[in-house]
Amino acid sequence: MADSSAVVSNRQARRDYFIFETFEAGIALKGSEIKSIRKGRANLKDSFARLEKKGVFLYNMHINPYEFARREELDPKRPRKLLLRKSEIRHLIGKTFIKGATLIPLRIYFKGSLAKVEIGLAKGKNLYDKRETIKKRAAKREIDRALHKRR
DSSP: OOOOOEEEEOHHHHHHEEEEEEEEEEEOOOTTHHHHHHTTOEEOTTOEEEEETTEEEEESOEEOOOTTSOOOOOOTTOOEEEEOOHHHHHHHHHHTTSTTEEEEEEEEEEETTEEEEEEEEEEEOOHHHHHHHHHHHHHHHHHHHHHHHHO
16 A cells, blocks of 8 residues: 655645646656655745746755765756656646746655655745635634534
8 A cells, every 4th residue: 555645745735826727747856856745854945837948847846865875976956857747748838828826836745655745836825815725724723623612
């Protein structure tokens, strides 16, 4: 049975962006980067994906070097290619031309022995949208507390 729980997640993404669609993509990794990801030594904060001529690339994802590996001098923030089907790339090309739309990595998880990235097609929230989300969350929390006390 394959465990698909998130090893690394981007918690700020759902707060700062409206997520319209999500896609699963593989990551092209080098050397011992997979071992660092298995230990949870990666960071998705401020990372994004961009469509280019050669495919889709993930930028600003930081993977700490594995301490027991040979010193291969890999840049921890180097761009990493995302492995998507051509039909998914064509679909993304059409969707990212929407004004303000971007690709944001939401989480990294393992499917079997392969590392996968969940990327979301997103549009940035304005300050008042973020405040509205916080108000809704607080109201839901109060309702849950009141119901819990009634039991």
